[in-house]
Amino acid sequence: MSDGLFPLLTPPDRLLVHLRRADRYEDLMTVARHAEEDAARGHIADKGGVHCRQAP
Numbered sequence: 582m583s584d585g586l587f588p589l590l591t592p593p594d595r596l597l598v599h600l601r602r603a604d605r606y607e608d609l610m611t612v613a614r615h616a617e618e619d620a621a622r623g624h625i626a627d628k629g630g631v632h633c634r635q636a637p
Contacts, residue, residue: 592626593619 582598590598593616600609612619622634 587595587598596612597609600606600612625632625634
């Protein structure tokens with residue numbers, strides 16, 4: 582993936598690409614295992630960062 586396309590991805594996809602680029606396979610698998618649960622929570626974008634909402 583080119584650096585020019587990276588900002589066009591959704592926040593969850595950017596996280597997956599970042600983890601893959603950084604060779605953080607264990608973290609990548611953890612994110613993938615929890616993707617459905619995390620998507621249901623939603624996210625907050627703030628000052629260039631993206632954060633998952635806390636579980637209820």
